[in-house]
Amino acid sequence: MLKDQTKICVECNTVHTVIGNLSTLLVCRNCGNIIGNETSIDIAKRTLIDGWSTIRIGSKGKYKERTFEIIGRIHLLLRRDYKDFWCVWMEEDSAYAWLMESFGRYAFCQDSLFNIEGSVDLYLAQKVNLTERTDVVIDLIDRCDYLAYEGESKGWQDFNEGFEVAQGTTEKFFAFFICSKQNAEMKFLLGEWVDFEDLKLSQIRDWDKAVEIRNEITIPCPSCKHVNIPRGRSLTLALTCESCGKYFTNRKWSKQVVKFNEVAVPAIPIGAKGKIDGITYEVMSFAVKYVRKYKYRWREYLLFNPNKGQVYLSEYDGHWNFMRPVPFFEKPKAKTEFDYKNNQFRLYQKFHATIVFAKGEFFTDAFSITEGTHCEEHIAPPYLLSAEHDSASYRWFEGEYKSRDEISNAFTSTSLVLPPKKGRGYTQPVIDSFSPQSIIQLCFITFFLVIGIQFFFAETSKEKEVFEQTFHRPEGSADQKMLVTPSFYLEGSSKSLVMQLTAPVNNDWFYGEFTLINESDNSEYDFSKEIEYYSGVEEGEAWSEGAIREEAFLSRIPGGSYHINIYPQFSNYNNQFSIRVIRDVANFSNMWLTLLILSIFPIFYFIRRYHIERKRWSDSDYSPYDN
Amino acid sequence: MNLKELGSLKYFIAFIVVFVGFYIYSGIIGWKWLGSTSTEKTKTEKNGTYHPRYFHK
Ligand SMILES: [Zn+2]
Ligand SMILES: [Zn+2]
Numbered sequence: 042m043l044k045d046q047t048k049i050c051v052e053c054n055t056v057h058t059v060i061g062n063l064s065t066l067l068v069c070r071n072c073g074n075i076i077g078n079e080t081s082i083d084i085a086k087r088t089l090i091d092g093w094s095t096i097r098i099g100s101k102g103k104y105k106e107r108t109f110e111i112i113g114r115i116h117l118l119l120r121r122d123y124k125d126f127w128c129v130w131m132e133e134d135s136a137y138a139w140l141m142e143s144f145g146r147y148a149f150c151q152d153s154l155f156n157i158e159g160s161v162d163l164y165l166a167q168k169v170n171l172t173e174r175t176d177v178v179i180d181l182i183d184r185c186d187y188l189a190y191e192g193e194s195k196g197w198q199d200f201n202e203g204f205e206v207a208q209g210t211t212e213k214f215f216a217f218f219i220c221s222k223q224n225a226e227m228k229f230l231l232g233e234w235v236d237f238e239d240l241k242l243s244q245i246r247d248w249d250k251a252v253e254i255r256n257e258i259t260i261p262c263p264s265c266k267h268v269n270i271p272r273g274r275s276l277t278l279a280l281t282c283e284s285c286g287k288y289f290t291n292r293k294w295s296k297q298v299v300k301f302n303e304v305a306v307p308a309i310p311i312g313a314k315g316k317i318d319g320i321t322y323e324v325m326s327f328a329v330k331y332v333r334k335y336k337y338r339w340r341e342y343l344l345f346n347p348n349k350g351q352v353y354l355s356e357y358d359g360h361w362n363f364m365r366p367v368p369f370f371e372k373p374k375a376k377t378e379f380d381y382k383n384n385q386f387r388l389y390q391k392f393h394a395t396i397v398f399a400k401g402e403f404f405t406d407a408f409s410i411t412e413g414t415h416c417e418e419h420i421a422p423p424y425l426l427s428a429e430h431d432s433a434s435y436r437w438f439e440g441e442y443k444s445r446d447e448i449s450n451a452f453t454s455t456s457l458v459l460p461p462k463k464g465r466g467y468t469q470p471v472i473d474s475f476s477p478q479s480i481i482q483l484c485f486i487t488f489f490l491v492i493g494i495q496f497f498f499a500e501t502s503k504e505k506e507v508f509e510q511t512f513h514r515p516e517g518s519a520d521q522k523m524l525v526t527p528s529f530y531l532e533g534s535s536k537s538l539v540m541q542l543t544a545p546v547n548n549d550w551f552y553g554e555f556t557l558i559n560e561s562d563n564s565e566y567d568f569s570k571e572i573e574y575y576s577g578v579e580e581g582e583a584w585s586e587g588a589i590r591e592e593a594f595l596s597r598i599p600g601g602s603y604h605i606n607i608y609p610q611f612s613n614y615n616n617q618f619s620i621r622v623i624r625d626v627a628n629f630s631n632m633w634l635t636l637l638i639l640s641i642f643p644i645f646y647f648i649r650r651y652h653i654e655r656k657r658w659s660d661s662d663y664s665p666y667d668n
Numbered sequence: 669m670n671l672k673e674l675g676s677l678k679y680f681i682a683f684i685v686v687f688v689g690f691y692i693y694s695g696i697i698g699w700k701w702l703g704s705t706s707t708e709k710t711k712t713e714k715n716g717t718y719h720p721r722y723f724h725k
Contacts (some may be wrong), residue, residue: 491688596698
């Protein structure tokens with residue numbers, strides 16, 4: 042088709058202008074009529090039922106500094122997923138590309154479909170080498186049961202449903218494999234994941250602008266014939282009947298109708314909108330899941346945002362976990378403990394669940410898929426990392442504990458009656474509002490600060506000797522007399538004062554009472570010191586006890602002139618003693634005491650935490666506390 | 669550690685600030701909390717005479 046050529050739909054007279062220069066298909070965006078087909082394949086008219094995508098033909102965006110325009114799309118409905126391949130035209134480069142959209146995930150793909158030579162058998166968790174740079178991991182094997190198209194596209198060849206597809210991912214890349222019915226070849230599209238915000242999309246439609254939605258769909262109940270109008274539109278693959286409550290799928294590959302024996306009322310009504318972590322979601326469905334092995338029953342809400350995809354809220358005993366899909370994660374093999382986003386996760390439980398009650402709409406046949414799904418939950422409270430796999434897909438979800446208050450604050454417009462909180466949730470942190478890392482960091486900072494201050498004190502203390510003298514027993518006196526030191530001056534304001542007392546005693550003692558007298562205001566500080574030193578040899582071993590030097594540490598002595606009155610008491614053998622007075626001596630005991638007192642709260646916290654963790658893991662088969 | 673967590677730890681942080689402040693003040697005035705030689709602080713009249721004291725036996 043020629044670029045800028047004008048084409049008119051013969052069925053509805055809508056005027057189309059060809060935008061790309063090599064488009065091979067043009068489908069009326071209004072009625073689905075095939076206006077131009079240069080593909081050499083017969084393409085039938087299809088009804089494209091809208092999902093919840095906000096992207097439409099005419100939307101504009103940016104990718105890697107290149108502007109683009111959406112000119113058409115191929116919509117693939119799979120059994121567990123859907124893929125919208127939006128055909129992208131980049132005027133600056135005269136190039137095409139595909140923008141893949143699926144449940145709030147986007148990948149920008151090259152326009153060409155690559156062929157894989159020879160026969161390839163894809164299986165789950167297989168690593169497929171695509172180019173020299175990329176090994177993708179297969180995480181979905183599925184089947185395209187319905188496809189539809191609109192607008193312009195280039196190069197797409199598979200227009201008849203019933204072909205096998207697979208998805209391969211890495212952290213960076215997205216690959217979509219198509220087992221073509223056309224020529225029995227395997228081909229793939231390759232792209233890079235991109236965030237919705239980074240696409241800088243404009244001229245998209247608002248969420249729920251019903252006026253723009255074409256072809257509203259209805260799904261009659263196979264049991265009571267009540268006509269249901271699904272909120273999820275084309276994305277709704279299974280639902281419960283509004284009238285009779287039975288669960289059924291609306292696809293021809295599954296005709297199961299389920300009548301639940303249990304009845305439950307969702308605490309958050311279906312259709313309620315709430316804002317979690319800054320994103321508004323709508324509640325699509327509610328399911329009660331049951332694990333026979335543990336007789337464990339919990340409630341799960343499926344929430345949806347058209348640009349961010351599907352997330353889950355699960356509730357057990359009034360404790361909530363918010364779960365969202367992880368784009369790509371490869372768990373280290375055969376490990377029950379591993380790191381993810383700087384948290385150490387540990388396997389907590391493995392289970393198979395069944396849905397015992399459901400209400401609302403599901404984007405897959407949730408009832409059947411849940412039965413065949415093996416779940417492994419790993420926790421690092423308040424975080425949760427869960428792996429779900431079945432015969433056809435491998436999915437990871439990351440979750441976070443949410444308090445009852447956070448849930449009721451999220452759904453402010455709806456008055457909720459949330460179940461009361463019982464016990465401690467398995468992902469509930471010891472204290473919600475801060476992590477043990479914060480306490481450790483804070484302690485480290487404080488301890489270094491205190492130690493630093495102590496070094497400053499030790500460095501800057503003057504330790505100045507202000508007085509030293511040796512005294513002898515007064516001659517010829519039997520009575521002990523008072524000795525008076527000359528006066529000495531203590532500089533500065535209040536500081537510590539150390540008096541060292543030495544007496545050369547051996548197997549002897551010396552005792553003195555001292556009065557430090559401030560000569561300006563006559564205040565007195567009375568204290569006493571005793572020296573004892575004993576030594577000897579016993580059974581060939583030398584021993585000693587006591588010391589010939591003692592120290593008096595006086596706190597908070599103001600500056601000024603001082604002298605000391607000494608009342609010595611000599612033994613019969615020793616006749617002398619000496620004193621040495623030192624001003625401004627740093628002490629280390631205050632530092633140790635400070636560190637000890639500041640440790641009380643962290644120590645208490647970690648002891649409590651240990652007990653709580655032990656209790657938490659006592660409910661698990663994989664407790665690190667069991668040997 | 670983020671601001672929210674610091675907010676939750678405000679009482680502990682306040683305690684740290686007060687206690688470390690007290691520790692610094694003690695260091696400056698030369699106050700050893702424990703193990704300091706116990707003194708009996710008294711004031712005598714100026715020019716007072718020497719009072720005989722109790723002596724250790
Ligand atoms: Zn038309
Ligand atoms: Zn019904």
